[in-house]
Amino acid sequence: MNNILLVEDDEVDIMNFKLAFKQIKVTNPLFVAANQIELLAIRINRKNSVK
16 A cells, blocks of 8 residues: 655644545555755655665
């Protein structure tokens, strides 16, 4: 199962995204980054944990 990475800083948009995924029964893990720095941190941590 593939992870989904959402880069969004608006809490309402994040809630709408999660609601839409729930309605269409998407069960993939969702990770949320508020900005590019958080995005890079998530990507680096994921890369390091795969080793």
